[in-house]
Amino acid sequence: MPRWATIGMLGVLSMGLVRRRRRRRTRLPEHPHAARSGQNESSRVLILSASVGGGHNAAAAVIRSELSHAGHHVEVVDGLALASPLLSRYFQWAYPWQLKWVPWLYEWQIRLSNGRWAASVIRRLCAALWSERLLDLVERVQPDLVVSTYPLMTAVLGRLRAWQSISCPCAAVVTDYGVHRLWTAPGIDLHLVVSNDALGQVTDADGMVAVMQPLVSPAYLVLRDREAARARLHLPPQGFIALVVGGAWGIGDLETIAADVVASGVYTVVICGRNAALAARLSTRFAGCETVRVLGWTDELPWYMAAADCLVQSAGGLTCLEAVAARLPIVLYRPVAGHGRMNAWAMERAGVAYWARSAQELTALLRAAAAGQIQLAPPQVASGLPASVALLSLLPEKTCQRPDAAGAVPISTRNPDRGSLAASGRLE
Numbered sequence: 001m002p003r004w005a006t007i008g009m010l011g012v013l014s015m016g017l018v019r020r021r022r023r024r025r026t027r028l029p030e031h032p033h034a035a036r037s038g039q040n041e042s043s044r045v046l047i048l049s050a051s052v053g054g055g056h057n058a059a060a061a062v063i064r065s066e067l068s069h070a071g072h073h074v075e076v077v078d079g080l081a082l083a084s085p086l087l088s089r090y091f092q093w094a095y096p097w098q099l100k101w102v103p104w105l106y107e108w109q110i111r112l113s114n115g116r117w118a119a120s121v122i123r124r125l126c127a128a129l130w131s132e133r134l135l136d137l138v139e140r141v142q143p144d145l146v147v148s149t150y151p152l153m154t155a156v157l158g159r160l161r162a163w164q165s166i167s168c169p170c171a172a173v174v175t176d177y178g179v180h181r182l183w184t185a186p187g188i189d190l191h192l193v194v195s196n197d198a199l200g201q202v203t204d205a206d207g208m209v210a211v212m213q214p215l216v217s218p219a220y221l222v223l224r225d226r227e228a229a230r231a232r233l234h235l236p237p238q239g240f241i242a243l244v245v246g247g248a249w250g251i252g253d254l255e256t257i258a259a260d261v262v263a264s265g266v267y268t269v270v271i272c273g274r275n276a277a278l279a280a281r282l283s284t285r286f287a288g289c290e291t292v293r294v295l296g297w298t299d300e301l302p303w304y305m306a307a308a309d310c311l312v313q314s315a316g317g318l319t320c321l322e323a324v325a326a327r328l329p330i331v332l333y334r335p336v337a338g339h340g341r342m343n344a345w346a347m348e349r350a351g352v353a354y355w356a357r358s359a360q361e362l363t364a365l366l367r368a369a370a371a372g373q374i375q376l377a378p379p380q381v382a383s384g385l386p387a388s389v390a391l392l393s394l395l396p397e398k399t400c401q402r403p404d405a406a407g408a409v410p411i412s413t414r415n416p417d418r419g420s421l422a423a424s425g426r427l428e
Helices: 002-018 055-069 079-083 085-101 103-113 116-141 151-162 226-233 254-263 276-285 301-307 318-326 339-349 359-370 387-392
Strands: 044-049 073-078 145-148 170-173 190-193 208-211 241-245 267-271 292-295 310-313 330-333 354-356 411-413
Touching: 044 055, 044 116, 044 151, 055 073, 055 318, 055 387, 073 079, 079 085, 079 116, 079 151, 085 103, 103 116, 103 339, 116 151, 145 151, 145 387, 151 170, 190 387, 226 301, 241 254, 241 301, 254 267, 254 276, 254 292, 254 330, 254 359, 267 301, 276 292, 301 318, 310 318, 310 359, 318 330, 330 339, 330 359, 339 354, 354 359
Parallel strands: 044 073, 044 145, 145 170, 170 190, 190 208, 241 267, 241 310, 267 292, 310 330, 330 354
Antiparallel strands: 208 411
């Protein structure tokens, strides 16, 4: 079965070569964060995302909101669904299936594609398959800036930009602390990463690389009163509360994670996202336990982060960025294969999170924190500019405001002769 899954993914990619047609106008796939502003914007921005996990769309939504609020026209498109609807559906099925049943296969795929040769082949294959459709989209939208929040779209944009098939600047947003080689691409004008440690992990970029502030909803940037948050959510006013979150899809071994957190004796809130089956199983398992609360999808996550004493997480993705913005200590436990382990190593090295490598280590850490023997330190917020400000710096001066020197972004100039932003003085 695992071998069949890998062959299936390669087969779906290969079918695109056989079924390529002349460029034609197609209806854009619906996207959960698609939005259009009025008619008097100073610039047009196209954001390419993908509905694989929840982080890519969530990042696109934040960028869209910030740029629209600044008066720019923003269009968000599910780039993977546009390029290959079949592959998009396959990834949506294969991603959680592999993490649950054959995590070693996902780990192998991540490790293999992180090699220089493999990454180059994947970029070339994606460009060969999908360049025409993306060029159709760019011609239709006529953007002043293209932003990618999904790696395979970044790969295609990089090739098109390097070929000068796209004349406007292109940017890529990387929301993980562990930077996989495919998260970046040669040809992209600006890569935005989440920390100085992530900055040093970028290997193939030949444009600008900059640190951005946590790319999260403004709701997580409000530092709420803990007592007020607990009263609002009807949580115990005293005592240590651990918040267990599996992201939008409830990814990871949340059942084991929740059980181990509960065994430490602390009050536990488990949020399963849109994984209704998981929420039902955990609700049944912990029925009658007064120190456990199990939830599905909730819009109150910023309040739960304000009420909690720590976040326990296994993926290290956007949920961890939200915790960083909310100044909530992060404990990584049983990280998922592939990108989860990459994030765990990177976040521990950057001092952003604690990594409990066993149930015993997790129990000892939570019990010591609950007893006041140790104090879990909140993560440090990156010192970069907001993503929207950094992105607008790619546009002509008349369409964006120049950031103050005091809010400078750490930048690595990989190729200053290639239209470098540093040379233009827009990101000093």
